[in-house]
Amino acid sequence: MLKPFTNMHRRTAIKNLALIIGGAALLPSCVHDSGQASVKLKNIDINADQEKLIGDMAETIIPKTNTPGAKDLQLHLFVLKMVDDCCTKKDQQDFMTGMEQFNDLVKKRYSVSFSQCNVKQREQTLLSIEQDGKDAKSTAYPAKLKTFYGIVKGQTVNGYTTSKYFMTKQVVYELVPGRYNAFYPVKKKQAV
């Protein structure tokens, strides 16, 4: 049941935002000790290794370059939150099953875990699954593995492109445009 969007929710949102901004500093103290995920989840059970996997996948998708990457922006925690809150039960189950299949696949292919793979191996793994996902008929990878990857990829990019960092530093989101130009020459740079 949804409660009205009260100040409490706003505070939660701001707190989450603070977590995202200050996330890198917080991480070492709150992961691994308990073997539990560092984000509070209600519906899916994620341990520290699994969280690390999602983190490494997200970082492979949006790596740190000369600009922040997925871990800097805590996108893996956003992915887990969205799976936990916004996916159907079936997608959550497929996500968990697909994650196991993904781990098995990487172990089989490289004899090490995803986290121990180098960047090239990681990228190739994700790209080959993504490629296979474009062919609805292909059975090269199990369907649930593709569901798992699709969710991680989609929510990582969703989290990235709707992050404060992206919407203030990469593209300009205007809360108050204050104008509508119906005829605007393409040559000029628009805001979003």
Added chain:
Amino acid sequence: MANLNIDSVKDRTFDAIVIGSGMSGGWAAKELTGKGLKTLMLERGRDVKHIKDYPTTNMYPWEFEHRGEMPMAVQEANPIVNRCYAFHEDAAHFFVKDKEHPYVQDKPFDWIRGYQVGGKSLLWARQTQRWSDFDFEGPSRDGFAVDWPIRYKDIAPWYSYVEKFAGISGNKDGLAELPDGEFLPAFPLNSVESYFSKHVKNKYGRHVISARCAHLSKPNQIHLDQGRAQCQERILCQRGCPFGGYFSANSSTIPWALKSGNLTLRPFSVVQSIIYDEKKGKATGVRIVDTNTKETIEYFANIIFVNAAALNTNLILLNSTSHRFPNGLGNDSGVLGKYVAFHNYSAHISAQYDGLLEWTTDGRNPAGGGYIPRFRNIHKQETDFLRGYASGFSAYRRQQRSWDGVGGSLKENLVKDNLGPWSVGSHMMGETIPKEASYVALDAKLKDDWGVPLLKISVDYDDNDEKMKKDYIEQLTEMFTSAGFTNIKAESDHRAPGLDIHEMGGARMGNDPKTSVLNKWNQLHAVNNVFVTDGACMTSTSCQNPSLTYMALTARAVDHAVSEMNKGNI
């Protein structure tokens, strides 16, 4: 003790009572208080104060926990309201959740409600068009429902009156089927909308005009006096606007009424029934349940306006029974609750245009783009269905940034400018024919938390709607094709009635008390101090968005009510 009771009754007595605080209730309160009447406004939900109670209004996308998406648990618990286009994380707090006020769907009906001060006026799509005599004369010309007891000339001055205060942007287009109003400057059509407008005018003699909407494109003094400011093109209206850039009861009529000192606003007040006094032969007040204390309280007044939103107005009237009116207040005719209709929004069409690529737009258009007034069966019957449809029309370009791949190249693609071609879209807004078989009634057994019977809704499409939809798809497809649009996709979405949020009728106006509930002044034929000026009063639906007509009917009815009261007739 006796004195206490007398004092208590006195405290609960007003000159007028308005049931409901939304689009039309806000107008009733503004007009009544403006004429000096001490007025009580009853709202079943909580108070929503302008600006103060818009918690999400200044939030950035990244400040929403799920970036706007509704959590699955909420979606699954609310299959009905979840189908509404505006039910997202930024405005969900203004919608009634499915379990909060259940109803019985004799046939599928998505009843979308906003139980708070301001009602759905916070959430509406703000499209405002006048009716013409092609609409008011529709039922009599085409032989359905009953004749409207008014014509355009009766309401035209009241359209002007409410338009000036609410602030309506638009162009004077000079169309008989869509009369011009008192307009603030229109939000212009963009390059492709203008191109399409010229094309269909030349080829078909049809019109694509700037959508007329309740936004302050350029405020006048009267709007500044309300504390409102120019629309800032945010298009986040459903959150409540901190500028008062669009018209809502919260930003406009209610604060105005409060400023008069004559308004008492009482939220958390569910109206059970209107009290009818057999000896006096009129209504004397209303009976409410305070939703916090569960206490039943009676309030008294000489004039009662029922503006609870179309279906809840029917519910209140049906539940107001007495020896004189065993089947609901003013229901001598037996038509109360019947002839409910709506707007058919169940088709839309999208396409692409590869021309005019030297142009795009900048900022956002609060009007949403263009509006195609009804072009079918205006002067005479010319199709195999009755009446017609208006259509929305808009064109836009988006950055098409590829999400393909991973790594540094993906990051680059996500910021690379790649302006797509023009996307164009249209949606259907069809008039539906009120029928006796489309009705609302009280459920015989089930009651809500406040002891009021649940409303049973039995409203459906008919053959006329199907034929009209087929025509909309054919005509718009042809117009799109001839304009050179490609990749044309028409879709029929089989939505239930109600999702249009334009439910109307049940207490229709008419000349004959035997076949209608209200007279030409929106007054119950049989109880002359009770007025209904929300969607329940509608004899037919036209295809224009209805809110502006409710506003005008309300101001007109208050003027009549107070003048009759002053003459001693009420």
